[in-house]
Amino acid sequence: MLKTSYLLLIIYTFFSLEAFCQNLHLKINGKSNDDIEILKKIDYKKKHINYTSITQEVNALQKQLYKIGYIENSLDTIDQINDSTFVATIQLKTKYNTIYIYYNKNVIEPSMIQFISKTMHDNYFVIDIENTESILTHLNSKLIEKGFPFSKLYLSQIEVKKNNQLKADLIIESKTQKRLLNNIIIKGYENFPKAYLKHYLKIKKNKIFNLKEIKEKAAQLNNLRFANTIKPPEVLFSKDSTTLYMYIKKTKSNGFDGFLGFGTNEETTKLAFDGYVNLSLENNLNYGETFKLEYKSDENDQKTFNADLSLPYLFNTPIGIDFQLNIFKKDSSFTTVNQSAKIHYQINPKHKISTGISSVESNNLLNTTSTLFIEDYKSNYATFEYQYLKSQHQNLLFPIKTALYLETGIGKRKTLETSEKQTQWLIDSYKIIALNNQNSVFLRMNAKNIISNTYFENELLRFGGINSIRGFEENSILASFYGLTNIEYRYQLNSNIYLHSITDIAYFENQINNTKEKLYGYGFGFGILTKSGLLKFNYANGKNEGSPFKVSNSKIHISLVANF
Template identity: 30%
Template sequence: MIRILLILSLLSSIRLWSQQTYFLSIHQAKEFQFKKDFYTFKTKKEVETFLQQRQFKLIKKGFVLASIDSLNWKNDTAYVQLYKGEKFENIHINIKKEDEYIIKKTPSINEKIMGDFPFSPRLVQSMLKNISSYLNNTGYPFSKVFLKIDSLQIKGSHAQLIIEKGPLVKITQIFVKGDQKINKKFVQNIISIKEGHPYNSDLIRGISRRIEQVQFIKEIKPAEILFKPEGAELYVYLKNNPVSLINGIIGIQPDPTTKKTTVTGDVRLKLQNLLKRGELLDINWRSYQPQTQELKLRLNYPFMFNTPFGIDTKFNLYKRDSSYLTLNFHAGMQYFLLGGSYLKVFYELDNSNLLQGTSSSTTGEFSTVKSNNYGISFFYNKVDYIQNPSKGLLIEVESSAGIRKSNEAGKDTTLTSTTFKGRLDISVFIPLVKRHIIRLSNTTQTYYAPNIFKNELYRFGGLNTQRGFSEESLLATTLSVFSIEYRFLVDKNSHAFAFFDQTFYENTAVEYRNDHPYGFGLGYSFGTKIGIFSISYALGSQQNNPIQIRDSKIHFGYIAYF
């Protein structure tokens, strides 16, 4: 039995070693830029594919007559002779007068280039594709673009550019199927396609991506186009995704200073798309410390009167125990671009008043201030899915300047000065392999004034800035938070993550201070109907102090995209 197995093993080994190998011998290999004149392959098909690829490479370089003259097999060896031919230098492309306006409007192409165009099939193909794309995006989906060769000459060939536009096609009607709670005009603004506009292939292909950027709308199935003699009808299949909410936590605890009972908690009311116009009303009250509370209100109304313009207003109230009360009012006019990006100009009023708890001993530290600021901001959205991106870029830049009037505590004089504010938020999402993502981000804020008071400082720390620290426990006049985050995408709306945050900040109020706190940890974010809920465990360190497990933080909250 052992002898039989040994014989079978030897026969199997002989068969493996005797697998067929094919050889390729190339005549004048150096002339055709081959590294060697003899190659080996496993199959005949590989030999043929290899030769075809080399032929195409020569054609792309301008040797358009390159060919395989002969291919002869002798046993397991293929003998090949190639023809390279002369390199064609350029081609003069003639354009009909009625088509000149198309060339002028097509990106990266002009009449001068057409007069002396490099004879490269790759460049010619790219040029024809650009012209075809322009026509497809301006109402001519049935257009044809090609070259008609008049003469082929080594020093200069001639050709006619043939453009057959076909019929002009406009979007005659848009049908929103599925849910009656979705306003058709709002959908038209979101997808940037309106009735009566010329057919645009790029906009049609981008419908699904733009719908995905809207949290309260879901696509049932991809949009469809029905071409008719009078034009094209667009069918969009959508359903409403309710995101309005009311939730909160309220607690009662004694005030350690006054010994009175105080109310703490976090309550939020969010109403969105109740009028079917994508409008938002968001109210959030929170109080984490005794006698300190914050109220935030926001009203956003996009696409007013069926235009790209919208309004964005905010009101913030912050009361710091018995020291001061700060009010902020923000009124902006947005201009929406493709894909959820927008420009905004705004007016901002900052008003901070001192309360009875601010004593004369704090002279120079606090001040009653009132500022009128005017600014501009830009939000750029180039991610694949804003709820849980796997690739792309998010940028928000904001800058404002204004006049501030201040009255220091204990003084009767009023000082007038110029102030400046700037903010940059940037996030880059880099796909590594399937479902594994790296997020790199930076948030930078700065405030400039001749003298800055404590009740004007930025408050940061917590879930949305520097994790590993209590919410708004750090104060600064300038700060820059760098984050690196590894994400594993669990599903379309959820991911697990590990992160490291590092902040560099300075505080120039009263006396100069600076530090570079950092935090790191693990977390999980999962999608719900009302937003992305995130929870994370973090450790942090500041002032070069060692990490203390007992000071660890658990951050949780909703991350909503409007």
């Protein structure tokens, strides 16, 4: 019983002290009626746990008054009215509205001031006194960008001018001369291609040191597939040099992509299979190079072989080259070989332009000449390309948020008897519109066109299948022009699984048989990020405009994208 009484006494005493500490009140009063009205508009903390907290709040309030122009305000008294209430009386005195700041234009460039002051002269500028702190901070950041990371700014010789105005001298202190970036040391991935520092990130030695800018540029490393940052860059300052340490790790960037598709062949009514394999090798020589190899065989007895080689930043210059080879074989009808060589320039991590030449040669394999639309021909084009990519590498399911690819080619097609000018253009773009953390909309628009007076069947565009309009056989649709839209509503269950709808709409024209038609594909799918890679499953049903849906026309596509 005695122990219980002591326990109750301790609990009562503790909570009584706590209640007492929470019951101190602060009231701010003005010296005059005008001061009272002004102070009523300023927020401050009214409840406090002790007298020290009260004095700290009064000091903070006075500093706030200094910043808005009451630089002569003073505290008269802090009076205790009763056991829990304290009244602080403050005299505001004169409010100063503007300040004339005199500066040395040999240190502060006028261009640094023209955006922060409406009134600027050769040796002074005028600002509202309320903005003094933020403007000094801004000027200091500009000095840091100019290579003075240890500079300090403050106002000296503050005097009353007239008409509620002040004047002061802007003093700049810098303990060192202008800093240049002397050394760059990479930790973690020592064989990181140095040309990417100079041309991709544009971080160069012997340039003015600006840590903020360097951190922003270093973050762009995450746009690369083969490397990303471990932590932000760090700097070592010595007496006469500046060394930048960058922490980079090499990531898995080789990829293998394959899919298996099956459906019912409309002519034989038997189950037909199609698929492809796509191998991508990137930065295996620590040069940033890319080699892609693709082989595709579909249910229409069509075979496609693609090989691409990209070599960036040749001889440590901002210029790179691309080589491409494409071989297409249509059963025993014809073969087409497309070769191209391009020079590209990476403007920045998001934008790239290319120009080059492309050569196409197609051969008729038929023993008979009964067909009028398959001919031997050769074409040569001058090409120009533009590419825009915006990444979101933190999302493993959808690493690219926005993409835009434009290509145009101007050239001639030659046969044994004729020569004809031709133009080609292509646009391919997509964007992921995030509704919230789990819901998003994927929107893709793709179009291609051949502009010519006459057309051969073996030069027409081919589309259909998992990479264009789903629910149709791979490359089963021939067109001189096509445009398609892919729309997916995506629901992300977690960081590894998502579900999506399929809504594909296409329009195409075939100038050989004067066909103009609309196509539709509807379905659903899902993606699962496994240890082996990203597994995708699509079920889609395609139909022509005006025709009913048939279950037999449905296509199932299964693909796996693995990185190693």
